[in-house]
Amino acid sequence: MSQAFYPARHLACALIVLLLTSTTRVAAHEGPPYPIVSNHREGPYVVSVWTDPDTTDDGTAGGQFWVMVQQADGSGVPAGTRAAVTVRPLEREGPALDAEAEPVDGDPGRQFAAVVLDHEGWFSVTARVDGPLGSVTVAADVEATYDTRPAPILLIVYLVPFVLVGLMWLRLVRRRRQMAASAGH
Numbered sequence: 430m431s432q433a434f435y436p437a438r439h440l441a442c443a444l445i446v447l448l449l450t451s452t453t454r455v456a457a458h459e460g461p462p463y464p465i466v467s468n469h470r471e472g473p474y475v476v477s478v479w480t481d482p483d484t485t486d487d488g489t490a491g492g493q494f495w496v497m498v499q500q501a502d503g504s505g506v507p508a509g510t511r512a513a514v515t516v517r518p519l520e521r522e523g524p525a526l527d528a529e530a531e532p533v534d535g536d537p538g539r540q541f542a543a544v545v546l547d548h549e550g551w552f553s554v555t556a557r558v559d560g561p562l563g564s565v566t567v568a569a570d571v572e573a574t575y576d577t578r579p580a581p582i583l584l585i586v587y588l589v590p591f592v593l594v595g596l597m598w599l600r601l602v603r604r605r606r607q608m609a610a611s612a613g614h
Contacts, residue, residue, distance in 0.1 A: 462495060465554060471565040474506070475499050478514075478556050482546060482573040490543035492516060492573060496530050496556050498538050505538050510560030512540040519551040519570065546573040 466478040476498050483491035496512040499505060512530035517523070530540035537560070546552065555568045 462493065465569040465571050466556070466567050469567050470501055471567055473501055473562040474558055474565050475501055475503075476556065476558060476565065476567045478554065478567065478569065480554065480571055482552070482571045484546045484549050484573045484575045486547070488545055490528075490545050492526075492544040492546040492552075494528075494530070494542045494544075494554065494556070495533070496540045496542070496558070498540070498558050500562065507561045508537055510537040510558065510562070512542070513557045513559075514542040514544065515555045515557070516544050516546065517553045517555075518548070519553050521548070521550070523548075549574050 462479040462481040464477060464479050466476060469476050476496065479495040479497070481491075481493045483493070485491040494514045494516075496514065498510060498512065514528050514530060515525050516528075517525045526544040526546075528542035528544045530542040533539040533541050549572075551570055551572050553568065554571050555566055557566050558564065
C-alpha cells in the first residue's frame with residue numbers, strides 16, 4: 430500500500446469518530462408534528478392540537494402535544510389561560526395519562542405537554558382549556574408508533590460503502606497519475 434493512501438485513511442477514521450460522537454444530537458427528532466384538531470371553535474375559543482406521538486420503552490415522554498388557543502374573534506387569550514392533555518389507550522386497558530401543558534415562550538396561546546406512551550396503538554387525546562373566558566374540551570384519536578429511524582450506529586454502517594468507494598476512487602486516481610508520470614519519463 431502506498432504512502433499516499435494513508436491521509437485518506439486518517440480522514441475516514443476522523444469522519445467515523447465525528448459521527449459516533451455526534452449521534453445523541455442526531456437522535457433527537459425524526460419529523461415534524463402534525464395536527465389532530467385544527468381550528469376547532471368551542472365556546473369562546475378556537476383550539477388546535479398538534480402532536481408527535483412517539484412510543485418509547487425507556488420511560489421518556491415521547492408523546493408530545495402542542496395546544497394552540499385563541500379567542501373566537503382571533504385575538505390572543507388572556508393570561509391565566511391553561512391547557513392540560515389527557516391520553517388514554519383505546520385498544521387495551523391502561524391508565525389515563527395526564528399532563529399539564531406549559532406555555533411556550535410565555536405565550537398562553539401556545540402550550541406544550543408530553544406524556545409517556547409505552548406501547549404502539551391508538552390513543553384517545555383530550556385537551557382541556559381553562560381560563561378567564563371559561564373552560565372547553567376538544568378530543569381526537571391518534572396512533573402512536575415507535576420511532577422508525579434506524580439506530581444512530583447504523584448511520585456508520587450505511588456510510589461505510591460510500592467511504593470505501595471514495596477511497597478506492599482516490600487510490601485509482603493516484604495510481605493513474607503515477608503511471609502517467611512514469612510513462613512521461
